[in-house]
Amino acid sequence: MSVQPVVPEAPSARSPYFSEEHEMLRAQVRRFVETEVKPHGEKWEKDGFVPRDVLRRMGELGFFGIRYPAEYGGSEMDELATVVLSEELGRSTFGGFAITALVHTDMASVHIANAGTPAQKAAHMEDIVAGRKICAVAVTEPDAGSDVKGIRTTARRDGDHFVLNGAKMFITNGVHADLYCVAAKTAPDARPSQSVTMFLVEKGTPGFTVSRALDKHGWRCSDTAELSFQDCRVPAENILGQEGRGFYAIMSNFQNERLTIGAMAMGESQAALDLTLDYVTTRKAFGAPLFDKQAIRQRLAMLSSKVEAGRQLVYHAGWLAAQKVDCVREVSMVKAYCGELVNEVMYSCLQFHGGMGYMRESAIERMTRDARVQAIGGGATEVMLEEVAKRLAR
Structure with missing residues (x-):
């Protein structure tokens, strides 16, 4: 039956x-x-x-x-x-x-x-x-991703302007954006947390160029770029917030960014499960739908349980944030757990699609490539787990 x-x-x-x-x-x-x-x-x-x-x-x-x-x-x-x-x-x-x-x-x-x-x-x-x-946000550099204090792009004061020099890497919307929120060091000799300032740089500003569009493993319809600043003069009035307080602005918004990525990952995971459920109930092997195979339906059941757990973790962290409660621990859990889980879901769902899952014409193939970066961008899993670990004893 x-x-x-x-x-x-x-x-x-x-x-x-x-x-x-x-x-x-x-x-x-x-x-x-x-x-x-x-x-x-x-x-x-x-x-x-x-x-x-x-x-x-x-x-x-x-x-x-x-x-x-x-x-x-x-x-x-x-x-x-x-x-x-x-x-x-x-x-x-x-x-x-x-x-x-x-x-x-x-x-x-x-x-x-x-x-x-x-x-x-x-x-x-x-x-x-x-x-x-x-808009695009330009913080990441070739040697400074999650390590915001390690950025090397500089902004030197020159009268009523700042002169920016440096490069940014892996910038989403980097090719086609109109406004760029750029992190640069304005006080290289200051404490790392007090040396970074955020600037608003508009497309077309002399000295600011898109070095190249990057060719990515996934997220193919997201334009991603390397940016270059060579003696780029930006009016001092383009500082976002206070000079020397950029590190805190970046770290503060990381919570929103990580919650966003976690919620996105759970939406992707649910879509993958829906696609796979539809596939295994219509695709027949050995005379019966794949869903009749106990191993397949039980793995899907477990994945569905994990996704529900991840979704509820995201919802709870979002509720805490809406209540203005300190939720760095919970949001870090969201980013670590959901970033890894979406990859686990995609791997299994592609497997259940068999050879068709490996074809570029298959949605699950594209989704599997797209998911890989979500354990990296916005704070790698290892960085997130350290944030959680630091708060376990509290």
Whole structure:
């Protein structure tokens, strides 16, 4: 007798964390993904970037302003709204598309929203929320990723300007962004935590160039670049926040970035399980659907359990963040656990697709490549586990 799988209801329907407003956002994002992302994502993968008209459409729908003030066109929602957006974009199955949008909303533009002067916000925030200006954050360097204190790009004061020299690597949205939030050392002799300043650098600033677009293993429709600053003169008024306080701004936003990546990973994991469940219930081997094989359905059951655990960890950390509770430990757990789990899920789901899973025409093949970086970017698993370990005795 064949075992018939039961397709679960939407995970959020059982969650006590989300309000009606959150669920309305979830439904709206899910509709957008189904109608305006999935039909075109393969072309974006080939082109190597997400078209600007798609990003402007997301701005028109309000997706880029869910956390920002109403005066700029935002919705003034909380961290749980970010979780909803990230999870649903992850479910699109196009990780490059999801990260393009989420870097803009939750990793780059936040430096302007949180630390920008009134003049900076007036000049840029409405366009950021509307998707007319896309943002990138330039912190990572060839020898300084998670080690923010190790950056080498410098910014030397010269009258009412700073002169930037250095290079940035692995910068998402690096080719096509309009605004770059750039970390540079303004006081090389100061304590490492007090030597970094964030600058707002606009595309076209003399001395600032995109050295090259990078060819990646996954996230193919996310444009990623190496940036170069050679005697790039930036007005002192373009400092974001206080001089010498950039390290703290970066570390503070890491929590939001890691929560975002964790939620995205759980959306991707659920989408992979859904695809695989559909495949193993229709694909027959030895005279019966693959789902009839105990080994397969039990592994899927265990993966589903782990994803549910990861999802609830993300929801709880998002709720803690929304309550303004110190949740560095929980968010670090999210990044470590979900970054590893999404890779475990993809590996098994590709295996269950057999030879078809290894073909470029298969969604699961693309998703497996996309997932690999999520145990690296935003804080490698090993770094995250150290953050958790430091807090175990508290």
